[in-house]
Amino acid sequence: MFCWKSQTMATPSRVVLLACGSYNPVTNMHLRMFEIARDALNKTGRYQVVSGIMSPVSDGYKKKDLLPAKHRCEMLKLALKSSDWIKMDQWECSMSSWTQTAQVLRHHRQQVEQQQQHGEMFNHVKPSPKRRKKQHHNIVADLTENQIPSLEDTSEHSVPSVKLLCGADLLESFAVPGLWDEEDIEYIVGSHGLVVITRCGSDPQKFIYESDILTKYQENIVIVTEWIFNDISSTKVRRALRRGESVKYLVQDSVIDYIRKHQLYGVPDNKYFNNMLPSPNQENTTNQLDKESVGFKGGGKIVSEATLEDITTNPTSGEISVILRSAHNNGSADGFITRHLPLHRMITHLDKKGSPSSSLNGSPHRMEKKGSPASTVKVTTTFTKDDEPQSNHKISCISDIGTLVRRVKNVRVGFTPETRV
Numbered sequence: 221m222f223c224w225k226s227q228t229m230a231t232p233s234r235v236v237l238l239a240c241g242s243y244n245p246v247t248n249m250h251l252r253m254f255e256i257a258r259d260a261l262n263k264t265g266r267y268q269v270v271s272g273i274m275s276p277v278s279d280g281y282k283k284k285d286l287l288p289a290k291h292r293c294e295m296l297k298l299a300l301k302s303s304d305w306i307k308m309d310q311w312e313c314s315m316s317s318w319t320q321t322a323q324v325l326r327h328h329r330q331q332v333e334q335q336q337q338h339g340e341m342f343n344h345v346k347p348s349p350k351r352r353k354k355q356h357h358n359i360v361a362d363l364t365e366n367q368i369p370s371l372e373d374t375s376e377h378s379v380p381s382v383k384l385l386c387g388a389d390l391l392e393s394f395a396v397p398g399l400w401d402e403e404d405i406e407y408i409v410g411s412h413g414l415v416v417i418t419r420c421g422s423d424p425q426k427f428i429y430e431s432d433i434l435t436k437y438q439e440n441i442v443i444v445t446e447w448i449f450n451d452i453s454s455t456k457v458r459r460a461l462r463r464g465e466s467v468k469y470l471v472q473d474s475v476i477d478y479i480r481k482h483q484l485y486g487v488p489d490n491k492y493f494n495n496m497l498p499s500p501n502q503e504n505t506t507n508q509l510d511k512e513s514v515g516f517k518g519g520g521k522i523v524s525e526a527t528l529e530d531i532t533t534n535p536t537s538g539e540i541s542v543i544l545r546s547a548h549n550n551g552s553a554d555g556f557i558t559r560h561l562p563l564h565r566m567i568t569h570l571d572k573k574g575s576p577s578s579s580l581n582g583s584p585h586r587m588e589k590k591g592s593p594a595s596t597v598k599v600t601t602t603f604t605k606d607d608e609p610q611s612n613h614k615i616s617c618i619s620d621i622g623t624l625v626r627r628v629k630n631v632r633v634g635f636t637p638e639t640r641v
């Protein structure tokens with residue numbers, strides 16, 4: 221008969237995940253790597269991930285386009301606000317010269333050992349006894365009978381190991397001549413261990429097979445196949461920013477706001493980009509118009525000076541596209557900028573302002589288009605309500621879309637299914 225106490229109790233060993241990188245800037249995939257790795261390791265039943273550390277490389281790394289650590293760290297701090305178990309550590313980037321990754325791992329192992337000695341727990345969120353019991357059962361569910369850990373042995377007194385978390389491209393860079401020292405590779409894989417997240421175009425299994433040293437320590441390498449491919453890289457994010465393209469949903473909103481504020485990565489140096497719409501969860505800024513006077517919730521700055529070229533709406537998605545031509549060189553190929561706003565904001569605006577005057581010129585079928593709520597169409601009639609209409613659709617000192625809409629006349633609003641992007 222199966223007996224709990226008589227089994228060989230394989231207690232999951234505790235792991236701290238350490239990821240070294242440029243984080244220039246930190247992307248959502250850098251953050252997701254940790255989540256993917258933690259899930260995979262915990263599921264094996266062999267490991268229990270207790271914390272994650274992101275270690276930005278120092279300015280001494282001299283990689284092309286590397287921003288000063290000050291900015292990279294600020295962005296990391298903002299991005300990590302959404303995590304309760306990953307933190308940034310600035311030891312590496314506080315160095316004036318570059319520190320090899322083996323040395324960074326060594327440092328963190330010492331830190332972990334010291335913290336363990338001082339009785340600091342590595343469970344950032346210490347589970348309640350009830351939750352611990354539940355966690356235990358979750359682990360048990362993934363294990364075979366003779367691997368079942370005992371409830372009493374929680375391994376909280378063991379020193380967690382520090383494993384290097386990386387993408388498969390970093391693993392494959394081990395083969396780049398002169399980039400890594402042999403003994404560093406041996407130390408990293410032999411003494412710490414690697415957790416490798418697959419990346420488009422990589423084949424870590426084959427890479428390990430072809431390397432004697434990696435094959436020797438292959439039991440210390442966990443390859444995590446990421447089935448939800450996501451090939452974001454900081455390089456691609458920087459490229460998009462340089463070109464004035466949106467990076468929303470590739471990096472955290474707070475990071476986008478920081479990049480705009482500090483005009484990083486060649487974000488065009490003009491008023492337009494400084495005053496783009498803030499993320500929905502961003503606090504009001506002093507530059508923003510009084511929400512009530514504008515008449516819709518959320519307000520939001522758009523441009524300092526721009527010409528409104530067109531507004532199109534998509535009744536299916538409820539999105540309105542405002543196409544502006546920047547008065548400054550905005551870095552985009554054709555000088556056009558497109559912004560998308562949820563239509564409900566505009567409706568709110570209308571509701572607050574009362575009945576519209578329907579004096580809008582332009583697309584004659586906008587009111588009648590099937591499936592388009594009439595109120596949606598009428599929104600734009602508030603253009604002529606106050607302020608002098610500007611000639612040539614020229615807008616100056618626009619602080620939010622409400623003002624933009626009020627000040628511009630002769631704007632064509634068409635309910636075409638197509639959204640201009």
Ligand SMILES: Nc1ncnc2c1ncn2[C@@H]1O[C@H](COP(=O)(O)OP(=O)(O)OP(=O)(O)O)[C@@H](O)[C@H]1O
Binds near residue numbers: 240386419451
């Ligand atoms: N999309 C991704 N999938 C898997 N791993 C990734 C991904 N993006 C980054 N990584 C990993 O994140 C770690 C941090 O690297 P780094 O900041 O240098 O990333 P990067 O986005 O590739 O940067 P860059 O594009 O500037 O070279 C590396 O181990 C890298 O392999």
Ligand SMILES: NC(=O)c1ccc[n+]([C@@H]2O[C@H](COP(=O)(O)O)[C@@H](O)[C@H]2O)c1
Binds near residue numbers: 242277281393
């Ligand atoms: N020999 C080494 O220790 C070595 C070599 C190349 C990259 N790295 C590290 O890998 C991380 C990612 O570097 P890249 O952004 O150049 O891919 C950085 O933290 C860097 O310090 C370490």
